[in-house]
Amino acid sequence: MDPRIREHAETIVDHSTDIAEGDDVIVSAPPVASDLVVALFEVLGDRGANPVSLNADERAKRAFLRASEGFETPSHEQALMDETDAFIHLRATENATETGDVDPETTAAYSVAQQPIREERLSKRWCLTQFPAPANAQLAGMSTEAYENFVWDAINKDWGAQREFQDQMVEILDPAEEVRIVSGEGTDVTMSVAGNTTLNDYGEKNLPGGEVFTAPVPDSVEGSVFFDKPLYHQGREITDVALEFAGGEVVSHSAGQNEDLLTEVLSTDEGARRLGELGIGMNRDIDRFTYNMLFDEKMGDTVHMAVGMAYDDCVGEGGEVNESAVHVDMIVDMGAESRIEVDGEVVQRNGTFRFEDGFEA
Structure with a gap:
């Protein structure tokens, strides 16, 4: 594993969210960011925290949004957010335009239903960060290696x-x-x-x-x-x-x-x-x-x-x-x-x- 991934994970846990022993932590990430999830779970284990992983799969989200006719705030997701101490969300994608064919009105309605969960999440210790996936490099017009250097230069700093x-x-x-x-x-x-x-x-x-x-x-x-x-x-x-x-x-x-x-x-x-x-x-x-x-x-x-x-x-x-x-x-x-x-x-x-x-x- 690239040592910069471990450094990224330590920055998230120690600097961004200040995780302590016994903290309950949600890590939400797409499959393409699995290396950073592994590093996070290793660091969270070292700190004595209790992590749970959520799969933030854009293909699955697209399928759900296109199939649904209406949205309500999901009580089980709300309960999970109510109980957590910290929330870590990793951005990364295999296709930057995966949800491009979802009707904007549908996305707006889904956003309204998610608002109570989002507000609760913002009341916690939370961190939003990026894993340098190939599709994000492509969107930036960069090689995968150049994009990795760009991301970690911007993140792993003083x-x-x-x-x-x-x-x-x-x-x-x-x-x-x-x-x-x-x-x-x-x-x-x-x-x-x-x-x-x-x-x-x-x-x-x-x-x-x-x-x-x-x-x-x-x-x-x-x-x-x-x-x-x-x-x-x-x-x-x-x-x-x-x-x-x-x-x-x-x-x-x-x-x-x-x-x-x-x-x-x-x-x-x-x-x-x-x-x-x-x-x-x-x-x-x-x-x-x-x-x-x-x-x-x-x-x-x-x-x-x-x-x-x-x-x-x-x-x-x-x-x-x-x-x-x-x-x-x-x-x-x-x-x-x-x-x-x-x-x-x-x-x-x-x-x-x-x-x-x-x-x-």
Whole structure:
């Protein structure tokens, strides 16, 4: 076994989820990630934990979704999540478009039924990470070996140093009142973050980490955003997403490809038409776009915004939490002709932060 797999497993158990003796742990993974599951069970055994494995098979999920006519929250799955101490989910796929022929309305209905389980999972210690499977390498346009190196360079790193680097942005954003994002001709959007909390993601709940993020005040978002990076959602690629906000809501939208899927996302529920997250990518080891949001949203010189659910931990006491059954991240390239303003002051220009060498105000 590649020793980097064992290192990955140790990072998940010790850094990301802080597993202790006696902890009950769910490991959810597809078959192609079995090497990392084996390594995890070995490390969890060393720590005296009690793991159980769930098979997250995309082919099986596709078959279920296409065969079902309606969904209810499964009580046995809910009970399992209620009782666990920690949840570890491994992403990896043998076919990146496996669920591409599932009707978007079906997927949206399934997401709504799963919402109580998802909310319970988010209340636990949890970690979402990636195993470098060949199909993910293919989607990224990379050889399997190159993709493995890319994944483990982004994951097996000094997270203490990364935390210190990102803390500099947290100190700017956490006390802020208003943020403005400008990029090219298509993006000029403002939002209030007053009273909300900025979190430092240094490889705990998401591995890799490499972002700072907060929640916009739901009704404060005004302006337009052009997401120049594509995304894969439900096994389909959505490109050139443009959103127009007024009073916090998406009042118009378009996409160059699969606009119908974007429409279904925004129509899931009332909260799906509002922003639930503003994130700033700061992981310099993620230096290329790979069609994998777990990595792409952390990429240096990017900003991402998510329509839908806001994380409770980002919303200040007494603030409004945007609730939704979806949380869909989309990315803006901030490498050129761009800036981030916080309370009227430029804090990043063309991808360089004011605390980095080469910054020009």
